[in-house]
Amino acid sequence: MSTYEPPPQWLHCAHGADPATDPVGCRGILVPGNTACLAHLTDDERSIYLAGLTPGAYIDHRGTSFSSSLLDALLSPLRDTATGRALLGAALFDSAIFEGHAIFSEATFQGVAQFESAAFQGSGGFAAAAFESLACFESATFQAPADFGTATFAGQAVFESATFESYAGFDGAIFEGPAVFGLATFRGAAVFTRAAFESNAGFSSATFQNIARFESVTFGRHAGFGSATFQSSVVFSSATFQDIAVFTRVTFQGFAGFSSATFQGLAGFGWATFGSIVVFASATFHDVALYQCAEFLERVSLGPMVAGTVDLSAAVFNGPTTLAFAARELVCQRTRFLSTAELQLRHATVDLSHAVLEYPLTVAGQAEPFALFDGAVMPEQFLAGAAETPARIASLRGVDAAHLVLADVDLSGCLFTGTVHLDQVRLEGACTFAAVPSGTHWRRGRPTRFTPRRVLAEEHHWRARQPAAVQGWRAAEPGTGQPGPAQLAPVYRALRKAFEDSKNEPGAADFYYGEMEMRRNDRATTSRAERGLLHAYWMLSGYGLRxxxxxxxxxxxxxxxxxxxxxxxxxxxxxxQEATGTVPPGGGKVTFEIEKADPxxxxxxxxxxxxxxxxxxxxxxxxxxxxxxxxxxxxxxxxxxxxxxxxxxxxxxxxxxxxxxxxx
Structure with missing residues (x-):
């Protein structure tokens, strides 16, 4: 039993129909006043029809097959004699077949331009074309190069489910209305260099099998690439995302370059997969950058970039990684570093809660701004207010610190309880901790003055909860937990050992003091007698440190x-000394007893x-x-x-x- 497509919804030509093999025949719509499509009209009938066309005329040739000469003949009477540009009113070419080159270059579509399910067997030339209304190429197939360079889309541009078998050129194109490329397939190079998307741009679930170039593209509104697949290289160098940029669940199998890109709104890379090198050198994030659950399979270099918040939660870095950020916040909760990695940070507050470190990870604060490739300093204007803030570690809870190196970072607010192998952490450079409240304070009617020492943020939180707490101890933020002395003593002990192992005995002293303080105040696991001894030890010499x-x-x-x-x-x-003599009666021997009087x-x-x-x-x-x-x-x-x-x-x-x- 033979199969065939159902007939179109319009009155069609039916030329060449065969009841046995092809009952539909030619699917071209009938030319008004004729019984055949434009391709199957007689020469005289075609001439009469074409002679009646004028610039801006409404044309409907759905399902019609066009050779190059037939298309030229159709466009010739539609050309403006002053400009030489073809002017089309509403133009319906749904399911049309362009057997040769389809050249609509510099044409102006004043009405709807409908090319749904059209097949371009030759090159599709729409360079410098102007679409003043809807331009629909949904499910269209371009078997040869398609050129939309510098074209202008004033209305909605729909390329959903379109297939580009060869080169697809949209360089310099202007999309004033929404651009829809969802589910489109680009088998050749896709070039959108210097294109401008003034409204929403949707590339959801699109497939790019060859190189995709978006250099210097401007996305004025929502840019959606969710679930898209880039099987080769993709370049967004110097691209500007003025609103939300969504790369959620995107698969980058080749090189992904975002050098000097600017993200002015939320940038989401959640659950994205980076299979090769990804570069965000000199990229700028003004708001939040989300890489939640993204997976980076090979070598990764993100930055240097300027960002508001960068979220790498649950991201997986399988290859050597270098991350350089000047940001307000970097979130690495449950992030997996399966190879060596280095975080170079300015101003950022880093949350490494439950991160997995299988190889050495270095978190280093940078005192000077990052330098660009040309030697200039990366601007950080929108980080105003954070200019003097050093890189901070917010939490190391749940981290195995055996491979962790911290250099020149602020640990004054870091949460350490729950960190594994904390005694093996390496602290390099000027790593700062919180301090005790300065000055003299009154507690229960007595003046209290704390000897300067480094303390953990969690001791601040614990002491701030005490009924007689003095001012200066910082309270914990909601949701950070409330560890007590029993939990903090091992933390101090581990940090003390870390300093001692690095031959820094003076640096270890404050942490020994903190450990003894926690033991002295631990009513759960320290006996009363031991607490009494520790209290005496504290009073007499500050645990042998004062x-x-x-x-x-x-x-x-x-x-x-x-x-x-x-x-x-x-x-x-x-x-x-006193001497007492005894003389017996009648003379004889004299004996003297010398005694020492009591004082x-x-x-x-x-x-x-x-x-x-x-x-x-x-x-x-x-x-x-x-x-x-x-x-x-x-x-x-x-x-x-x-x-x-x-x-x-x-x-x-x-x-x-x-x-x-x-x-x-």
Missing amino acids: ALRAMGWLAAAMLTTVVLLMGFGLPKEDPK QNPTANRFTGKRFEKALNVTFNSVVFRSSGQDLTTAGTYIEMTSRLVEPTLLALSVLAVRGRIKR
Whole structure:
């Protein structure tokens, strides 16, 4: 049983119809007043019809087959004698077949231009054509080069499901109305260089099998490339996206170049796949750039670019990656770096929550603006207000930091709890942390002053939640969690080890202090006795890190010892030896017993210069754990014993604190 297409909706020519094989025959619409289409009219009938045409006439040749000569004959009477341009009113060429070259160059379509399902077997020439109303090429097929260079589309331009088997040239074309290229197939090169889309441009689900060039294109409204496929290279160099640019679920199998492109609105690359090199060198993003769930299969270089917000959430980088951004925010939540990567950042606040790092990742802050290829400085005007803001890390929660290197970044707001292998992170350059509140504060009626040290943002959050918290501790933002001392102590311990492993003992001191603070305030896992010992350790020497505090206590202990010795420890005078003789009756041998009298507490003035000198001598000997040899009262003996225990300990704590600050 033979199959054939149903007849068209218009009265058609039916030339060559065969009831057995082709019951429809020629599908060309009948020429008004005739029984055949334009292609099958007799010469006289065709001449009469053409002679009746004038510039701007309405023509309807749907389904008609055109040779090059027949098309020339049709357009000849439609040409304006002054300009030589063909002027067509409404022109209906649906399902027409152009067997030769179809040259509509510089033609003006004053009404609807309908080429739906038309077949261009030869080249389609629409260069410099003007479409003043709807231009519909839906499902049209261009088997040879199609040239729409510098054409002007004042109304809607519809190329949906069109097929371009060869070159498709739209360079310099102007689309004043919506441009629809959804589901179009470009098997040859697609060139839109310097084209201007003043309204929406839709390329959703389009397929580009050859190179696609969009250099210097201007997209005035929504630019939609969702689910499009670029099987070869695509170049958007110097393109301008003035509104939303959607590249969601786009597949880039070849090189993708966005060098010097400008995205003034939201730029979405969610779930896009980059199979080869992708370059965003010197691109500018004024709003949000979304790469959520995008996949980059080979070497990637994004930037340097200027952006408002860049979202790389759940993106996958399979090859070596270099990302250079001057932005307000960079989101890398659940981003997978499956090869070496480097993030070069200016001003950006980076969220690396739950990112996967299988190879070394370096996050480095840049002090100077990025330089362009010509040596000029990349402008950052629209980042006003962020000019003095260094690159910041917002969160490392859920990250395996074994391969992470942080250089010259601000960690004052970074969330560390939940980071794996934090002790193996490398901190290079000037990485800054949060500080304790400065100045003197009143808490529960007492003045409080914090010794300067580096602290974690999460300690700020915890202390800000306490009922008696002083001003200066920053509260957590909603949704960031509320870790307590039990969770923060291991974080401090890991960072301390990271500094110690890099031979930076002074840098590790603040994190040891933070660890001990968290243990001292941990009522969940630290026993009361241990907290008491830690509290004493803190008061006496700041956990062996505050030399002045230990020396202050040492001075106080020595002063107390001197005062106690002068008051109770020194006798009123040094004891004298006494001899007692016993003479038996009748003479004989004389025996002398020499006894040393017990020291007596003085009853007169105890605080004299001589007594002070003796007490000071005893105290100084106690500091170095020596006995002075001075005769003391019973109370003085106990005072000296206590002094010989306490004061050398305080001296050792002072030495330990000084050593911790200068050791390398």
